[in-house]
Amino acid sequence: MIFIRKSNDRGRSQTKWLSSFHTFSFAGYYDPKFIEFGHLRVINEDTVQPGFGFEKHPHSNMEIISYVVEGSLEHRDSIGNGSVIKPGELQIMTAGTGIEHSEFNHSQMDLLHFLQIWIVPEKTNLTPSYQQITINKVLNQFVLIGSQNKQDGTVIIHQDVNLYVAFLTRNISIDYSLKANRKGWLQLVKGKIKLNNQTLLVGDGAAIQNEKINLQCIEDSELLFFDLSSN
Incomplete structure:
Protein backbone atom coordinates (compact mmCIF):
# COMPACT_ATOMS: atom_id res chain seq x y z
CA MET A 1 0.00 0.00 0.00
CA ILE A 2 1.23 3.46 -0.93
CA PHE A 3 -0.61 6.63 0.04
CA ILE A 4 0.60 9.92 -1.43
CA ARG A 5 0.31 12.95 0.85
CA LYS A 6 0.28 15.78 -1.68
CA SER A 7 2.10 18.96 -0.78
CA ASN A 8 -0.94 21.18 -1.28
CA ASP A 9 -3.07 18.97 0.99
CA ARG A 10 -0.86 19.66 4.01
CA GLY A 11 -1.81 22.08 6.75
CA ARG A 12 -0.62 25.64 6.30
CA SER A 13 0.20 28.47 8.68
CA GLN A 14 1.52 31.93 7.92
CA THR A 15 2.85 34.87 9.93
CA LYS A 16 4.79 37.94 8.82
CA TRP A 17 8.08 36.05 9.23
CA LEU A 18 7.18 32.34 9.00
CA SER A 19 5.55 30.19 6.33
CA SER A 20 4.89 26.58 7.36
CA PHE A 21 3.47 23.42 5.82
CA HIS A 22 2.42 20.69 8.26
CA THR A 23 2.40 17.07 7.09
CA PHE A 24 0.79 16.00 10.38
CA SER A 25 -1.44 17.78 12.89
CA PHE A 26 0.49 20.55 14.60
CA ALA A 27 -0.40 23.59 16.74
CA GLY A 28 -3.54 25.15 15.22
CA TYR A 29 -3.75 22.63 12.38
CA TYR A 30 -5.65 19.44 13.15
CA ASP A 31 -6.58 16.59 10.81
CA PRO A 32 -7.70 13.35 12.51
CA LYS A 33 -6.46 11.38 9.48
CA PHE A 34 -2.95 12.79 9.89
CA ILE A 35 -1.96 12.76 13.54
CA GLU A 36 1.26 10.80 13.04
CA PHE A 37 2.76 7.90 11.14
CA GLY A 38 3.97 5.36 13.65
CA HIS A 39 6.56 7.10 15.81
CA LEU A 40 6.93 9.90 13.24
CA ARG A 41 4.97 12.74 14.81
CA VAL A 42 5.89 15.96 12.95
CA ILE A 43 7.27 17.02 9.59
CA ASN A 44 7.06 20.79 9.29
CA GLU A 45 8.48 22.54 6.25
CA ASP A 46 9.37 26.04 7.42
CA THR A 47 10.54 29.13 5.55
CA VAL A 48 11.84 31.87 7.86
CA GLN A 49 12.46 35.48 6.90
CA PRO A 50 15.98 36.94 7.39
CA GLY A 51 16.83 37.71 11.01
CA PHE A 52 13.67 36.14 12.44
CA GLY A 53 13.04 32.88 14.23
CA PHE A 54 11.64 30.96 17.16
CA GLU A 55 12.38 32.55 20.54
CA LYS A 56 13.51 30.34 23.41
CA HIS A 57 10.84 27.75 24.23
CA PRO A 58 10.67 24.41 26.06
CA HIS A 59 10.38 20.81 24.85
CA SER A 60 10.34 17.46 26.60
CA ASN A 61 10.23 13.77 25.64
CA MET A 62 10.74 14.22 21.91
CA GLU A 63 13.52 13.62 19.37
CA ILE A 64 13.71 16.87 17.36
CA ILE A 65 15.59 16.83 14.05
CA SER A 66 16.43 19.84 11.87
CA TYR A 67 17.32 19.38 8.19
CA VAL A 68 18.29 22.57 6.37
CA VAL A 69 17.37 22.81 2.69
CA GLU A 70 18.56 26.37 2.03
CA GLY A 71 20.10 29.07 4.20
CA SER A 72 21.51 28.70 7.72
CA LEU A 73 19.81 27.86 11.02
CA GLU A 74 21.18 29.25 14.29
CA HIS A 75 20.55 27.00 17.30
CA ARG A 76 21.03 27.78 21.01
CA ASP A 77 19.85 25.69 23.94
CA SER A 78 19.77 25.53 27.73
CA ILE A 79 22.45 22.82 27.98
CA GLY A 80 25.10 25.07 26.49
CA ASN A 81 25.01 24.31 22.78
CA GLY A 82 25.23 27.00 20.14
CA SER A 83 25.73 26.26 16.47
CA VAL A 84 24.79 27.11 12.90
CA ILE A 85 23.37 24.33 10.73
CA LYS A 86 23.70 24.56 6.95
CA PRO A 87 22.66 22.38 4.00
CA GLY A 88 24.59 19.12 4.10
CA GLU A 89 24.38 18.91 7.89
CA LEU A 90 21.93 17.27 10.30
CA GLN A 91 21.02 18.24 13.84
CA ILE A 92 19.10 16.28 16.46
CA MET A 93 18.11 17.33 19.95
CA THR A 94 16.90 14.82 22.54
CA ALA A 95 14.52 16.87 24.68
CA GLY A 96 14.13 14.17 27.34
CA THR A 97 13.44 15.49 30.84
CA GLY A 98 13.27 19.02 29.46
CA ILE A 99 15.25 21.51 27.41
CA GLU A 100 14.81 25.04 26.11
CA HIS A 101 16.09 26.18 22.75
CA SER A 102 15.81 28.92 20.16
CA GLU A 103 16.07 28.64 16.38
CA PHE A 104 16.72 31.65 14.16
CA ASN A 105 17.56 32.44 10.59
CA HIS A 106 21.27 33.16 10.95
CA SER A 107 21.26 35.43 7.90
CA GLN A 108 20.09 39.03 7.78
CA MET A 109 19.69 38.78 3.99
CA ASP A 110 18.65 35.29 2.88
CA LEU A 111 15.65 33.08 3.56
CA LEU A 112 15.98 29.97 5.73
CA HIS A 113 14.20 26.86 4.43
CA PHE A 114 14.30 23.79 6.64
CA LEU A 115 12.40 20.73 7.81
CA GLN A 116 11.70 20.20 11.47
CA ILE A 117 10.96 16.58 12.33
CA TRP A 118 9.72 15.14 15.62
CA ILE A 119 10.01 11.46 16.53
CA VAL A 120 8.46 10.03 19.69
CA PRO A 121 11.28 8.40 21.71
CA GLU A 122 11.19 4.82 22.95
CA LYS A 123 11.55 5.99 26.56
CA THR A 124 10.49 9.09 28.45
CA ASN A 125 12.71 11.24 30.65
CA LEU A 126 15.96 10.66 28.80
CA THR A 127 18.91 12.93 29.54
CA PRO A 128 18.74 15.95 27.19
CA SER A 129 21.46 15.94 24.53
CA TYR A 130 22.48 17.47 21.21
CA GLN A 131 24.17 16.03 18.11
CA GLN A 132 25.22 17.53 14.78
CA ILE A 133 26.89 15.83 11.82
CA THR A 134 28.02 16.54 8.29
CA ILE A 135 26.18 14.27 5.87
CA ASN A 136 28.23 11.99 3.66
CA LYS A 137 26.83 13.03 0.28
CA VAL A 138 26.96 9.92 -1.89
CA LEU A 139 24.85 10.07 -5.05
CA ASN A 140 22.16 7.61 -6.11
CA GLN A 141 21.80 5.51 -2.99
CA PHE A 142 20.12 5.61 0.39
Missing part, protein backbone atom coordinates in the same frame (compact mmCIF):
# COMPACT_ATOMS: atom_id res chain seq x y z
CA VAL A 143 22.61 7.08 2.88
CA LEU A 144 21.94 6.30 6.54
CA ILE A 145 22.12 9.48 8.63
CA GLY A 146 20.25 8.50 11.81
CA SER A 147 19.52 5.28 13.67
CA GLN A 148 18.98 3.73 17.07
CA ASN A 149 22.55 2.43 17.11
CA LYS A 150 25.43 4.84 16.58
CA GLN A 151 27.35 4.32 13.36
CA ASP A 152 29.94 6.42 11.57
CA GLY A 153 28.27 9.41 9.93
CA THR A 154 24.97 9.06 11.78
CA VAL A 155 23.19 10.57 14.75
CA ILE A 156 21.54 8.45 17.44
CA ILE A 157 17.74 8.49 17.40
CA HIS A 158 16.19 7.06 20.56
CA GLN A 159 13.60 5.04 18.67
CA ASP A 160 13.45 2.07 16.30
CA VAL A 161 13.82 4.14 13.14
CA ASN A 162 16.43 4.38 10.41
CA LEU A 163 16.61 7.77 8.71
CA TYR A 164 18.11 7.98 5.22
CA VAL A 165 18.82 10.74 2.75
CA ALA A 166 19.10 10.19 -0.99
CA PHE A 167 20.56 12.55 -3.58
CA LEU A 168 19.40 11.27 -6.96
CA THR A 169 20.46 12.28 -10.45
CA ARG A 170 18.15 12.41 -13.43
CA ASN A 171 17.17 9.07 -15.01
CA ILE A 172 18.63 6.96 -12.20
CA SER A 173 16.54 4.16 -10.68
CA ILE A 174 17.09 2.72 -7.19
CA ASP A 175 15.26 0.17 -5.03
CA TYR A 176 14.62 -0.33 -1.33
CA SER A 177 13.07 -3.31 0.46
CA LEU A 178 11.27 -2.92 3.76
CA LYS A 179 11.72 -5.85 6.11
CA ALA A 180 8.83 -7.63 7.82
CA ASN A 181 6.98 -5.50 10.38
CA ARG A 182 8.43 -2.29 8.94
CA LYS A 183 6.86 0.65 7.14
CA GLY A 184 8.27 3.71 5.43
CA TRP A 185 7.64 7.40 4.99
CA LEU A 186 9.25 9.22 2.07
CA GLN A 187 9.45 13.03 1.99
CA LEU A 188 10.54 14.66 -1.26
CA VAL A 189 12.69 17.70 -0.51
CA LYS A 190 13.73 18.67 -4.05
CA GLY A 191 13.08 17.51 -7.60
CA LYS A 192 10.61 15.08 -9.13
CA ILE A 193 10.49 11.29 -8.89
CA LYS A 194 8.26 8.32 -9.53
CA LEU A 195 7.59 6.01 -6.59
CA ASN A 196 6.38 2.68 -7.95
CA ASN A 197 5.18 4.62 -11.03
CA GLN A 198 3.35 7.27 -8.98
CA THR A 199 4.68 10.79 -9.50
CA LEU A 200 5.88 12.81 -6.50
CA LEU A 201 6.62 16.54 -6.65
CA VAL A 202 8.47 18.77 -4.19
CA GLY A 203 6.81 18.69 -0.76
CA ASP A 204 4.91 15.46 -1.41
CA GLY A 205 5.17 12.64 1.09
CA ALA A 206 4.30 8.96 0.86
CA ALA A 207 3.28 6.34 3.41
CA ILE A 208 4.50 2.91 2.34
CA GLN A 209 3.53 -0.49 3.74
CA ASN A 210 3.90 -4.02 2.36
CA GLU A 211 5.55 -2.80 -0.85
CA LYS A 212 8.92 -3.15 -2.51
CA ILE A 213 10.09 0.35 -3.33
CA ASN A 214 11.34 1.52 -6.71
CA LEU A 215 12.32 5.13 -7.29
CA GLN A 216 12.81 6.57 -10.76
CA CYS A 217 14.36 10.01 -10.81
CA ILE A 218 12.77 12.37 -13.35
CA GLU A 219 14.73 15.46 -12.23
CA ASP A 220 17.72 15.76 -9.91
CA SER A 221 16.15 15.12 -6.51
CA GLU A 222 16.73 15.07 -2.77
CA LEU A 223 14.61 13.11 -0.31
CA LEU A 224 14.38 11.82 3.23
CA PHE A 225 13.23 8.29 3.97
CA PHE A 226 12.12 6.96 7.36
CA ASP A 227 12.21 3.18 7.88
CA LEU A 228 9.98 2.66 10.93
CA SER A 229 8.78 -0.18 13.09
CA SER A 230 5.17 -1.17 12.43
CA ASN A 231 4.67 -1.87 16.14
Whole structure:
Protein backbone atom coordinates (compact mmCIF):
# COMPACT_ATOMS: atom_id res chain seq x y z
CA MET A 1 0.00 0.00 0.00
CA ILE A 2 1.23 3.46 -0.93
CA PHE A 3 -0.61 6.63 0.04
CA ILE A 4 0.60 9.92 -1.43
CA ARG A 5 0.31 12.95 0.85
CA LYS A 6 0.28 15.78 -1.68
CA SER A 7 2.10 18.96 -0.78
CA ASN A 8 -0.94 21.18 -1.28
CA ASP A 9 -3.07 18.97 0.99
CA ARG A 10 -0.86 19.66 4.01
CA GLY A 11 -1.81 22.08 6.75
CA ARG A 12 -0.62 25.64 6.30
CA SER A 13 0.20 28.47 8.68
CA GLN A 14 1.52 31.93 7.92
CA THR A 15 2.85 34.87 9.93
CA LYS A 16 4.79 37.94 8.82
CA TRP A 17 8.08 36.05 9.23
CA LEU A 18 7.18 32.34 9.00
CA SER A 19 5.55 30.19 6.33
CA SER A 20 4.89 26.58 7.36
CA PHE A 21 3.47 23.42 5.82
CA HIS A 22 2.42 20.69 8.26
CA THR A 23 2.40 17.07 7.09
CA PHE A 24 0.79 16.00 10.38
CA SER A 25 -1.44 17.78 12.89
CA PHE A 26 0.49 20.55 14.60
CA ALA A 27 -0.40 23.59 16.74
CA GLY A 28 -3.54 25.15 15.22
CA TYR A 29 -3.75 22.63 12.38
CA TYR A 30 -5.65 19.44 13.15
CA ASP A 31 -6.58 16.59 10.81
CA PRO A 32 -7.70 13.35 12.51
CA LYS A 33 -6.46 11.38 9.48
CA PHE A 34 -2.95 12.79 9.89
CA ILE A 35 -1.96 12.76 13.54
CA GLU A 36 1.26 10.80 13.04
CA PHE A 37 2.76 7.90 11.14
CA GLY A 38 3.97 5.36 13.65
CA HIS A 39 6.56 7.10 15.81
CA LEU A 40 6.93 9.90 13.24
CA ARG A 41 4.97 12.74 14.81
CA VAL A 42 5.89 15.96 12.95
CA ILE A 43 7.27 17.02 9.59
CA ASN A 44 7.06 20.79 9.29
CA GLU A 45 8.48 22.54 6.25
CA ASP A 46 9.37 26.04 7.42
CA THR A 47 10.54 29.13 5.55
CA VAL A 48 11.84 31.87 7.86
CA GLN A 49 12.46 35.48 6.90
CA PRO A 50 15.98 36.94 7.39
CA GLY A 51 16.83 37.71 11.01
CA PHE A 52 13.67 36.14 12.44
CA GLY A 53 13.04 32.88 14.23
CA PHE A 54 11.64 30.96 17.16
CA GLU A 55 12.38 32.55 20.54
CA LYS A 56 13.51 30.34 23.41
CA HIS A 57 10.84 27.75 24.23
CA PRO A 58 10.67 24.41 26.06
CA HIS A 59 10.38 20.81 24.85
CA SER A 60 10.34 17.46 26.60
CA ASN A 61 10.23 13.77 25.64
CA MET A 62 10.74 14.22 21.91
CA GLU A 63 13.52 13.62 19.37
CA ILE A 64 13.71 16.87 17.36
CA ILE A 65 15.59 16.83 14.05
CA SER A 66 16.43 19.84 11.87
CA TYR A 67 17.32 19.38 8.19
CA VAL A 68 18.29 22.57 6.37
CA VAL A 69 17.37 22.81 2.69
CA GLU A 70 18.56 26.37 2.03
CA GLY A 71 20.10 29.07 4.20
CA SER A 72 21.51 28.70 7.72
CA LEU A 73 19.81 27.86 11.02
CA GLU A 74 21.18 29.25 14.29
CA HIS A 75 20.55 27.00 17.30
CA ARG A 76 21.03 27.78 21.01
CA ASP A 77 19.85 25.69 23.94
CA SER A 78 19.77 25.53 27.73
CA ILE A 79 22.45 22.82 27.98
CA GLY A 80 25.10 25.07 26.49
CA ASN A 81 25.01 24.31 22.78
CA GLY A 82 25.23 27.00 20.14
CA SER A 83 25.73 26.26 16.47
CA VAL A 84 24.79 27.11 12.90
CA ILE A 85 23.37 24.33 10.73
CA LYS A 86 23.70 24.56 6.95
CA PRO A 87 22.66 22.38 4.00
CA GLY A 88 24.59 19.12 4.10
CA GLU A 89 24.38 18.91 7.89
CA LEU A 90 21.93 17.27 10.30
CA GLN A 91 21.02 18.24 13.84
CA ILE A 92 19.10 16.28 16.46
CA MET A 93 18.11 17.33 19.95
CA THR A 94 16.90 14.82 22.54
CA ALA A 95 14.52 16.87 24.68
CA GLY A 96 14.13 14.17 27.34
CA THR A 97 13.44 15.49 30.84
CA GLY A 98 13.27 19.02 29.46
CA ILE A 99 15.25 21.51 27.41
CA GLU A 100 14.81 25.04 26.11
CA HIS A 101 16.09 26.18 22.75
CA SER A 102 15.81 28.92 20.16
CA GLU A 103 16.07 28.64 16.38
CA PHE A 104 16.72 31.65 14.16
CA ASN A 105 17.56 32.44 10.59
CA HIS A 106 21.27 33.16 10.95
CA SER A 107 21.26 35.43 7.90
CA GLN A 108 20.09 39.03 7.78
CA MET A 109 19.69 38.78 3.99
CA ASP A 110 18.65 35.29 2.88
CA LEU A 111 15.65 33.08 3.56
CA LEU A 112 15.98 29.97 5.73
CA HIS A 113 14.20 26.86 4.43
CA PHE A 114 14.30 23.79 6.64
CA LEU A 115 12.40 20.73 7.81
CA GLN A 116 11.70 20.20 11.47
CA ILE A 117 10.96 16.58 12.33
CA TRP A 118 9.72 15.14 15.62
CA ILE A 119 10.01 11.46 16.53
CA VAL A 120 8.46 10.03 19.69
CA PRO A 121 11.28 8.40 21.71
CA GLU A 122 11.19 4.82 22.95
CA LYS A 123 11.55 5.99 26.56
CA THR A 124 10.49 9.09 28.45
CA ASN A 125 12.71 11.24 30.65
CA LEU A 126 15.96 10.66 28.80
CA THR A 127 18.91 12.93 29.54
CA PRO A 128 18.74 15.95 27.19
CA SER A 129 21.46 15.94 24.53
CA TYR A 130 22.48 17.47 21.21
CA GLN A 131 24.17 16.03 18.11
CA GLN A 132 25.22 17.53 14.78
CA ILE A 133 26.89 15.83 11.82
CA THR A 134 28.02 16.54 8.29
CA ILE A 135 26.18 14.27 5.87
CA ASN A 136 28.23 11.99 3.66
CA LYS A 137 26.83 13.03 0.28
CA VAL A 138 26.96 9.92 -1.89
CA LEU A 139 24.85 10.07 -5.05
CA ASN A 140 22.16 7.61 -6.11
CA GLN A 141 21.80 5.51 -2.99
CA PHE A 142 20.12 5.61 0.39
CA VAL A 143 22.61 7.08 2.88
CA LEU A 144 21.94 6.30 6.54
CA ILE A 145 22.12 9.48 8.63
CA GLY A 146 20.25 8.50 11.81
CA SER A 147 19.52 5.28 13.67
CA GLN A 148 18.98 3.73 17.07
CA ASN A 149 22.55 2.43 17.11
CA LYS A 150 25.43 4.84 16.58
CA GLN A 151 27.35 4.32 13.36
CA ASP A 152 29.94 6.42 11.57
CA GLY A 153 28.27 9.41 9.93
CA THR A 154 24.97 9.06 11.78
CA VAL A 155 23.19 10.57 14.75
CA ILE A 156 21.54 8.45 17.44
CA ILE A 157 17.74 8.49 17.40
CA HIS A 158 16.19 7.06 20.56
CA GLN A 159 13.60 5.04 18.67
CA ASP A 160 13.45 2.07 16.30
CA VAL A 161 13.82 4.14 13.14
CA ASN A 162 16.43 4.38 10.41
CA LEU A 163 16.61 7.77 8.71
CA TYR A 164 18.11 7.98 5.22
CA VAL A 165 18.82 10.74 2.75
CA ALA A 166 19.10 10.19 -0.99
CA PHE A 167 20.56 12.55 -3.58
CA LEU A 168 19.40 11.27 -6.96
CA THR A 169 20.46 12.28 -10.45
CA ARG A 170 18.15 12.41 -13.43
CA ASN A 171 17.17 9.07 -15.01
CA ILE A 172 18.63 6.96 -12.20
CA SER A 173 16.54 4.16 -10.68
CA ILE A 174 17.09 2.72 -7.19
CA ASP A 175 15.26 0.17 -5.03
CA TYR A 176 14.62 -0.33 -1.33
CA SER A 177 13.07 -3.31 0.46
CA LEU A 178 11.27 -2.92 3.76
CA LYS A 179 11.72 -5.85 6.11
CA ALA A 180 8.83 -7.63 7.82
CA ASN A 181 6.98 -5.50 10.38
CA ARG A 182 8.43 -2.29 8.94
CA LYS A 183 6.86 0.65 7.14
CA GLY A 184 8.27 3.71 5.43
CA TRP A 185 7.64 7.40 4.99
CA LEU A 186 9.25 9.22 2.07
CA GLN A 187 9.45 13.03 1.99
CA LEU A 188 10.54 14.66 -1.26
CA VAL A 189 12.69 17.70 -0.51
CA LYS A 190 13.73 18.67 -4.05
CA GLY A 191 13.08 17.51 -7.60
CA LYS A 192 10.61 15.08 -9.13
CA ILE A 193 10.49 11.29 -8.89
CA LYS A 194 8.26 8.32 -9.53
CA LEU A 195 7.59 6.01 -6.59
CA ASN A 196 6.38 2.68 -7.95
CA ASN A 197 5.18 4.62 -11.03
CA GLN A 198 3.35 7.27 -8.98
CA THR A 199 4.68 10.79 -9.50
CA LEU A 200 5.88 12.81 -6.50
CA LEU A 201 6.62 16.54 -6.65
CA VAL A 202 8.47 18.77 -4.19
CA GLY A 203 6.81 18.69 -0.76
CA ASP A 204 4.91 15.46 -1.41
CA GLY A 205 5.17 12.64 1.09
CA ALA A 206 4.30 8.96 0.86
CA ALA A 207 3.28 6.34 3.41
CA ILE A 208 4.50 2.91 2.34
CA GLN A 209 3.53 -0.49 3.74
CA ASN A 210 3.90 -4.02 2.36
CA GLU A 211 5.55 -2.80 -0.85
CA LYS A 212 8.92 -3.15 -2.51
CA ILE A 213 10.09 0.35 -3.33
CA ASN A 214 11.34 1.52 -6.71
CA LEU A 215 12.32 5.13 -7.29
CA GLN A 216 12.81 6.57 -10.76
CA CYS A 217 14.36 10.01 -10.81
CA ILE A 218 12.77 12.37 -13.35
CA GLU A 219 14.73 15.46 -12.23
CA ASP A 220 17.72 15.76 -9.91
CA SER A 221 16.15 15.12 -6.51
CA GLU A 222 16.73 15.07 -2.77
CA LEU A 223 14.61 13.11 -0.31
CA LEU A 224 14.38 11.82 3.23
CA PHE A 225 13.23 8.29 3.97
CA PHE A 226 12.12 6.96 7.36
CA ASP A 227 12.21 3.18 7.88
CA LEU A 228 9.98 2.66 10.93
CA SER A 229 8.78 -0.18 13.09
CA SER A 230 5.17 -1.17 12.43
CA ASN A 231 4.67 -1.87 16.14
